[in-house]
Amino acid sequence: MKVVKFGGSSVADASQLKKVTNIIKSDDSRKVIVVSAPGKRSANDTKTTDLLISLGESINNGNKDEQIYNKVMDRFADIGKDLNISNEVLESIEQRIKEACEATSLDYIAGMNALKSCGEDGTALLLSAYLQSSGLESSYVNPKEAGILVSDEPGGALVLDESFDQLYELRKRDEILVIPGFFGYTPEGKLVTFSRGGSDITGSIVAAGVKAELYENFTDVDSVFCVNPTIVDNPKKLTTLTYKEMRELSYAGFSVFHDEALIPAFKEKIPVCIKNTNNPAGQGTMIVNKREEKDGHVIGIASDKGFLNLYVSKYLMNRELGFGRKLLQILEDEGISFEHAPSGIDDMSVIIREHQLPKEKEAVVTRRIAEELHVDTITVEKDMAMVMLVGEGMNQTIGIASQAATAFRHANVNIEMINQGSSEVSMMFGIKSDGLASAVQSLYRTFFS
Amino acid sequence: MKVVKFGGSSVADASQLKKVTNIIKSDDSRKVIVVSAPGKRSANDTKTTDLLISLGESINNGNKDEQIYNKVMDRFADIGKDLNISNEVLESIEQRIKEACEATSLDYIAGMNALKSCGEDGTALLLSAYLQSSGLESSYVNPKEAGILVSDEPGGALVLDESFDQLYELRKRDEILVIPGFFGYTPEGKLVTFSRGGSDITGSIVAAGVKAELYENFTDVDSVFCVNPTIVDNPKKLTTLTYKEMRELSYAGFSVFHDEALIPAFKEKIPVCIKNTNNPAGQGTMIVNKREEKDGHVIGIASDKGFLNLYVSKYLMNRELGFGRKLLQILEDEGISFEHAPSGIDDMSVIIREHQLPKEKEAVVTRRIAEELHVDTITVEKDMAMVMLVGEGMNQTIGIASQAATAFRHANVNIEMINQGSSEVSMMFGIKSDGLASAVQSLYRTFFS
Numbered sequence: 049m050k051v052v053k054f055g056g057s058s059v060a061d062a063s064q065l066k067k068v069t070n071i072i073k074s075d076d077s078r079k080v081i082v083v084s085a086p087g088k089r090s091a092n093d094t095k096t097t098d099l100l101i102s103l104g105e106s107i108n109n110g111n112k113d114e115q116i117y118n119k120v121m122d123r124f125a126d127i128g129k130d131l132n133i134s135n136e137v138l139e140s141i142e143q144r145i146k147e148a149c150e151a152t153s154l155d156y157i158a159g160m161n162a163l164k165s166c167g168e169d170g171t172a173l174l175l176s177a178y179l180q181s182s183g184l185e186s187s188y189v190n191p192k193e194a195g196i197l198v199s200d201e202p203g204g205a206l207v208l209d210e211s212f213d214q215l216y217e218l219r220k221r222d223e224i225l226v227i228p229g230f231f232g233y234t235p236e237g238k239l240v241t242f243s244r245g246g247s248d249i250t251g252s253i254v255a256a257g258v259k260a261e262l263y264e265n266f267t268d269v270d271s272v273f274c275v276n277p278t279i280v281d282n283p284k285k286l287t288t289l290t291y292k293e294m295r296e297l298s299y300a301g302f303s304v305f306h307d308e309a310l311i312p313a314f315k316e317k318i319p320v321c322i323k324n325t326n327n328p329a330g331q332g333t334m335i336v337n338k339r340e341e342k343d344g345h346v347i348g349i350a351s352d353k354g355f356l357n358l359y360v361s362k363y364l365m366n367r368e369l370g371f372g373r374k375l376l377q378i379l380e381d382e383g384i385s386f387e388h389a390p391s392g393i394d395d396m397s398v399i400i401r402e403h404q405l406p407k408e409k410e411a412v413v414t415r416r417i418a419e420e421l422h423v424d425t426i427t428v429e430k431d432m433a434m435v436m437l438v439g440e441g442m443n444q445t446i447g448i449a450s451q452a453a454t455a456f457r458h459a460n461v462n463i464e465m466i467n468q469g470s471s472e473v474s475m476m477f478g479i480k481s482d483g484l485a486s487a488v489q490s491l492y493r494t495f496f497s
Numbered sequence: 498m499k500v501v502k503f504g505g506s507s508v509a510d511a512s513q514l515k516k517v518t519n520i521i522k523s524d525d526s527r528k529v530i531v532v533s534a535p536g537k538r539s540a541n542d543t544k545t546t547d548l549l550i551s552l553g554e555s556i557n558n559g560n561k562d563e564q565i566y567n568k569v570m571d572r573f574a575d576i577g578k579d580l581n582i583s584n585e586v587l588e589s590i591e592q593r594i595k596e597a598c599e600a601t602s603l604d605y606i607a608g609m610n611a612l613k614s615c616g617e618d619g620t621a622l623l624l625s626a627y628l629q630s631s632g633l634e635s636s637y638v639n640p641k642e643a644g645i646l647v648s649d650e651p652g653g654a655l656v657l658d659e660s661f662d663q664l665y666e667l668r669k670r671d672e673i674l675v676i677p678g679f680f681g682y683t684p685e686g687k688l689v690t691f692s693r694g695g696s697d698i699t700g701s702i703v704a705a706g707v708k709a710e711l712y713e714n715f716t717d718v719d720s721v722f723c724v725n726p727t728i729v730d731n732p733k734k735l736t737t738l739t740y741k742e743m744r745e746l747s748y749a750g751f752s753v754f755h756d757e758a759l760i761p762a763f764k765e766k767i768p769v770c771i772k773n774t775n776n777p778a779g780q781g782t783m784i785v786n787k788r789e790e791k792d793g794h795v796i797g798i799a800s801d802k803g804f805l806n807l808y809v810s811k812y813l814m815n816r817e818l819g820f821g822r823k824l825l826q827i828l829e830d831e832g833i834s835f836e837h838a839p840s841g842i843d844d845m846s847v848i849i850r851e852h853q854l855p856k857e858k859e860a861v862v863t864r865r866i867a868e869e870l871h872v873d874t875i876t877v878e879k880d881m882a883m884v885m886l887v888g889e890g891m892n893q894t895i896g897i898a899s900q901a902a903t904a905f906r907h908a909n910v911n912i913e914m915i916n917q918g919s920s921e922v923s924m925m926f927g928i929k930s931d932g933l934a935s936a937v938q939s940l941y942r943t944f945f946s
Binding site for chain 1: 744745748757760763764806808810812813815816818819821822825826828829832834835836837838839840841842843844845846892893894895896898899901902903905906909910911912913914915916917918919920921923924925927
């Protein structure tokens with residue numbers, strides 16, 4: 049049994065949904081289908097989820113935007129018409145959106161979660177109906193019916209362990225099941241969404257629950273590239289990588305697969321395959337537990353901007369038991385999560401994503417650190433970028449650090465920070481953002497040419 | 498006014514104390530002298546402080562070792578005889594040692610602190626008497642009289658701020674003042690020692706207190722080497738380095754000057770000069786606030802063994818607010834101070850000096866981390882060494898990391914950990930201990946040949 053997830057571009061219009069149907073038809077084991085909301089049909093198009101969010105915001109502002117509402121409805125209507133779907137299906141989609149609009153006007157957060165989920169839900173209803181009309185036995189399965197139970201963290205739900213046993217019951221069903229991605233229900237029955245892009249998470253949860261032989265993730269790229277293709281032209285494709293490698297790559301700039309989506313698949317050791325809806329015969333990229341040729345090579349370069357370095361120094365810091373802990377405690381008190389906290393003898397740096405530390409928080413945090421920890425200096429350096437080299441076994445290979453550092457030198461980019469040794473499969477470099485592109489290009493030449 | 502400190506080898510016997518006296522005579526501004534306890538006279542000799550510690554331990558075991566007691570007394574008696582010092586001075590030294598022995602049998606820790614201080618105290622009494630007999634006006638000044646007030650941390654006292662104003666009063670005195678190093682008194686009048694080698698600290702505190710123009714630190718080397726001379730033959734000598742550079746070098750293997758001793762001098766911006774008692778005309782090494790040629794070069798390589806890496810991994814660690822802080826809290830609860838704590842996405846390493854984590858503590862800590870933080874894996878990797886490159890401005894110089902990493906590669910040594918960016922003046926590499934010598938030699942060739 050395979051679980052197959054189709055992303056936003058794969059379900060953007062009727063012609064894409066026909067491709068999806070052919071993909072499902074071509075392999076009997078594709079039994080459980082998870083879908084995203086209709087994505088962009090062209091570069092200037094707007095994703096359905098973005099329309100729904102704008103709609104919800106207009107309601108929250110006391111002035112429901114009917115134009116946006118109509119745009120949403122038109123998207124579903126166009127698909128329904130092109131696929132000859134019965135009006136009943138479209139009416140039930142519209143009914144659900146209307147209810148979510150009302151809910152939003154009463155309770156913004158709960159309503160918005162319901163409204164955001166309408167994109168995936170509508171797609172699942174449409175696809176299930178189309179599969180039936182194409183002669184395949186099929187059912188729409190709501191996440192509540194499927195048993196996807198989640199924590200009550202709107203926009204950032206985490207799956208609850210009890211989900212998996214219930215999902216396993218889906219194996220008993222014979223027809224093709226179509227489940228909308230992106231949301232689940234709390235044990236109290238409240239609809240809560242995952243973080244953005246969360247259909248990948250639903251797919252992974254379902255794959256783990258039904259103990260699928262494979263979790264296929266159809267998107268609009270043939271495979272995962274080894275580096276951001278907007279920085280390097282025509283980069284190499286990855287045919288196989290491990291869960292750990294993918295997780296590290298996802299963290300910093302690799303948006304092809306959701307950061308957290310790997311966890312459920314990883315726990316059950318379900319292999320994941322990234323494929324292209326527009327080229328289903330292509331090899332794709334396999335994500336597996338163990339890769340055979342673990343020769344300690346760099347397999348990918350991830351990179352991301354938008355970091356800052358909170359730097360403090362204090363004489364005899366290393367003699368002060370608890371200094372680092374107290375500094376991290378202040379950040380925790382203020383709800384700020386950090387990425388790394390390398391420390392020297394009398395210095396400590398904390399790398400934070402810039403959005404975590406808006407101006408007013410920055411003032412509070414720096415004042416508290418100065419007053420409570422009596423530091424000598426405290427500075428905040430912005431516009432930092434992180435570059436991450438990823439590869440299993442890499443950290444046990446002599447010479448990788450040397451090659452990497454030389455690549456930065458050739459790009460004439462200074463390395464502000466190196467974080468190696470904490471992760472077994474990656475090496476991280478902090479640089480100024482303006483040197484990012486040339487540094488990544490130089491690293492690519494070093495490790496992939 | 499200069500404050501001049503003479504280390505253990507400089508006061509090991511009468512001939513050395515004659516050299517000391519000539520050094521004091523040769524410069525009128527050498528007004529405040531701080532002395533260590535008599536050190537080794539030859540490679541197989543025992544330092545007076547070690548004798549005193551053994552003596553104290555024998556008392557604590559209920560069986561005072563008279564042989565050791567006599568050895569201690571013989572050392573002072575030999576010096577006194579060779580310098581024609583009056584018996585009164587020797588009697589007062591013996592009286593003090595006897596009192597400390599008695600105190601040790603009553604209160605081990607307090608008594609031991611007093612006993613350990615007898616080496617420096619005796620040297621100060623002998624030197625002051627000898628200076629007088631050489632025609633110089635001189636007084637022995639006890640740290641209590643001088644005003645060296647410290648915290649009540651036996652064997653690890655910290656100077657209290659109120660000391661400095663009182664020390665400034667010493668400027669009013671005309672004669673040469675000889676102060677024993679290594680200890681001070683709590684405000685309640687209890688004698689407490691600094692950490693081992695603490696005479697350097699006394700000298701620095703006194704230099705800061707009297708606002709000396711220079712703090713001269715006489716030892717048995719011509720200057721500070723840029724690298725451990727037991728690893729590299731005949732290494733280059735450093736003529737000038739900054740406080741920060743010296744502090745980083747002192748941390749990992751540079752024992753020529755006490756780690757903490759720089760702080761008081763630094764705070765008052767008193768330049769420090771390391772000189773050789775056996776070659777006082779030599780240039781020595783100056784430690785200053787700012788170095789003129791700050792060209793971003795590596796000026797020294799420090800290295801030390803005896804570290805371990807406590808490694809934990811947990812899926813979604815980077816999403817868990819407070820994870821790092823909780824881990825450090827457990828270490829703090831158990832009284833373990835750490836050196837560095839680099840973290841990845843789902844991993845965190847904590848570098849700890851091995852003596853901080855004895856076997857029984859290791860069991861407690863790993864159990865607590867496993868149970869309280871629900872980590873996926875936890876390992877302790879021992880036999881690690883740290884290598885530190887030091888140099889002001891180095892971290893802003895493109896290419897240093899590349900040269901360093903290449904040097905490790907040429908030595909065929911894998912870099913387990915890199916910590917760069919937390920300190921402005923250093924870059925730290927973690928490697929397996931068995932590769933230390935060849936790595937340091939390769940780095941020396943790269944940066945100093």
